[in-house]
Amino acid sequence: MGNVFDALYDVLFQPKIAMQMIAEQKNISQAVIVFFLSLVIPLWALYFGMQDVGMSAMVPFVIGFKIVSSMLMWFMGAAVWHLIAEFLGGRGTGLGLFTTLGFAQFPQVFIVPLWVIAALLPASLKSIMMAVAALIIFGWSFFLTITAIKEVYEFSTAKAMMVMITPVLAILVVCAIAFTFIGSAVTQMPMWL
Amino acid sequence: MYKKSVIIVIGIVIVLSLIGLAFHGLAAKNKGKVSQSDKIGIIYVDGVIIGGRGQSSVLMEQGGTDQIIKQIHQARDDGSVKAVVLRVNSPGGSAAASQEVGEELKKLRAQGKVVVTSMGDVAASGGYWLAACTDKIYANPTTMTGSIGVYMPYANWEELYKKVGIYQEKIKSGPHKDILSPERQMTDAEREIIQVMVDDIYNQFVDVVAQGRKMDKEQVKKLADGRIYTGNQAKQLGLVDELGNMYDAIDGAGQLAGIEGKPTIKEFGKTSPWNMVFGPSEKISTLLEQFLFQKAGNQLNLGVPLEATPEKWQVK
Numbered sequence: 457m458g459n460v461f462d463a464l465y466d467v468l469f470q471p472k473i474a475m476q477m478i479a480e481q482k483n484i485s486q487a488v489i490v491f492f493l494s495l496v497i498p499l500w501a502l503y504f505g506m507q508d509v510g511m512s513a514m515v516p517f518v519i520g521f522k523i524v525s526s527m528l529m530w531f532m533g534a535a536v537w538h539l540i541a542e543f544l545g546g547r548g549t550g551l552g553l554f555t556t557l558g559f560a561q562f563p564q565v566f567i568v569p570l571w572v573i574a575a576l577l578p579a580s581l582k583s584i585m586m587a588v589a590a591l592i593i594f595g596w597s598f599f600l601t602i603t604a605i606k607e608v609y610e611f612s613t614a615k616a617m618m619v620m621i622t623p624v625l626a627i628l629v630v631c632a633i634a635f636t637f638i639g640s641a642v643t644q645m646p647m648w649l
Numbered sequence: 650m651y652k653k654s655v656i657i658v659i660g661i662v663i664v665l666s667l668i669g670l671a672f673h674g675l676a677a678k679n680k681g682k683v684s685q686s687d688k689i690g691i692i693y694v695d696g697v698i699i700g701g702r703g704q705s706s707v708l709m710e711q712g713g714t715d716q717i718i719k720q721i722h723q724a725r726d727d728g729s730v731k732a733v734v735l736r737v738n739s740p741g742g743s744a745a746a747s748q749e750v751g752e753e754l755k756k757l758r759a760q761g762k763v764v765v766t767s768m769g770d771v772a773a774s775g776g777y778w779l780a781a782c783t784d785k786i787y788a789n790p791t792t793m794t795g796s797i798g799v800y801m802p803y804a805n806w807e808e809l810y811k812k813v814g815i816y817q818e819k820i821k822s823g824p825h826k827d828i829l830s831p832e833r834q835m836t837d838a839e840r841e842i843i844q845v846m847v848d849d850i851y852n853q854f855v856d857v858v859a860q861g862r863k864m865d866k867e868q869v870k871k872l873a874d875g876r877i878y879t880g881n882q883a884k885q886l887g888l889v890d891e892l893g894n895m896y897d898a899i900d901g902a903g904q905l906a907g908i909e910g911k912p913t914i915k916e917f918g919k920t921s922p923w924n925m926v927f928g929p930s931e932k933i934s935t936l937l938e939q940f941l942f943q944k945a946g947n948q949l950n951l952g953v954p955l956e957a958t959p960e961k962w963q964v965k
Contacts, residue, residue, distance in 0.1 A: 459653075461652055461653040461656045461657070462652045462653070464656050465652035465653075465655055465656055466652070497667070500667050500670065500671075501667075501670055504670045504671060504673065565659075565663055566663075568663055568666040568667055568670060569662055569663060569666040571666075571670065572666040572669045572670055575670070575673050
């Protein structure tokens with residue numbers, strides 16, 4: 457896997473081998489390039505999608521939010537998952553996970569051609585096709601992320617899943633507690649029809 | 650080598666898709682015939698109408714009619730804004746604040762801009778005062794409106810003060826300097842003074858409605874006993890021109906301003922990122938705002954009635 461083209465091909469068609477190699481080589485610059493391409497290309501689709509539905513006023517906010525949140529998720533996700541993986545006895549490196557997670561976002565570039573196909577369909581099928589496309593891309597990235605964790609730490613699929621969902625579960629618990637308190641405050645507010 | 654070829658082909662497909670998407674977006678825009686030069690401005694009047702600057706930060710503006718007046722001036726100075734839709738969702742508030750905004754709306758109309766009101770849940774009292782200063786009023790059939798009248802709240806806490814042992818002594822420059830003080834009973838003379846003031850403000854309110862709605866003053870007085878009306882009733886009584894929602898009002902404003910095609914909407918005022926992301930929370934934020942204004946509303950010395958608000962908020 458000498459260059460970025462080989463790495464991308466392997467990510468798409470031989471993800472297991474690709475993630476092993478990427479974690480071993482830890483080529484950060486390639487990961488950054490792939491990550492930004494995977495971020496910017498779908499944003500192009502998002503920009504025109506929002507213009508299309510008359511939400512142009514929200515474009516700068518949504519795009520800014522997406523860029524900042526994606527970068528934070530990449531950095532913080534790698535850090536948190538690495539910590540959890542080490543707790544669970546994983547032997548990989550944080551840098552290896554960071555690099556593989558950058559490559560794991562690559563399928564998101566396919567959202568553009570899929571949405572173009574959806575845009576050409578009749579109105580009744582358009583939204584369904586867009587939702588299906590988004591679901592496929594999400595599932596593909598999810599699968600690659602699991603594969604990345606598996607190959608970096610030499611984990612089983614179940615253990616990799618556990619690493620991945622532990623922070624989500626923690627956030628859900630915090631949200632549940634917060635909403636319980638907020639809910640009790642809101643019910644005391646005056647309501648009328 | 651074949652790996653590189655596959656990725657290059659994928660890259661070409663993606664680039665072509667990006668170009669296709671851009672063309673699709675432009676085509677959709679042209680299809681909508683959006684007029685970029687003629688805009689309809691939207692100014693929101695939410696919550697209790699109260700004078701002052703309210704709260705303004707980098708991201709949002711809340712409360713205080715100074716912000717509304719500033720937005721009216723922005724609409725006046727923006728040559729591309731041909732009409733303004735005043736979206737009112739207010740139970741009323743201070744008479745002076747309502748009058749101040751109402752006068753600015755009249756000046757905006759005098760500049761040649763069309764001003765149309767769209768009533769939301771409630772556009773009563775001071776909210777109706779503003780609406781009466783516009784060219785056309787749209788209301789939902791279930792909107793609460795009307796409440797044309799004035800009251801001045803006065804709470805007598807004399808007995809409570811006695812119970813807790815508070816005795817206040819005042820050195821006054823004149824007999825009426827502490828009029829409306831809560832620690833003593835109002836005298837008949839003071840009641841008369843306040844009644845004359847309330848009547849004066851009431852007459853000014855009636856004048857605004859009569860002039861704005863092109864109705865006879867006596868006819869307005871018959872409707873202006875302080876009661877609230879549904880949008881449906883208000884339409885039958887001539888207090889509202891059309892039944893419809895904000896988008897009907899936008900269409901109506903566009904027609905009055907002679908805008909051809911679909912007008913571009915320009916919203917005045919800052920919108921918080923919270924509202925942008927969680928749009929429907931507007932109702933919750935309005936409720937919260939009104940809840941927080943509860944005390945402020947009770948402390949208004951000169952107020953247009955708030956009958957449209959829950960009973961527990963009203964000062965008896």
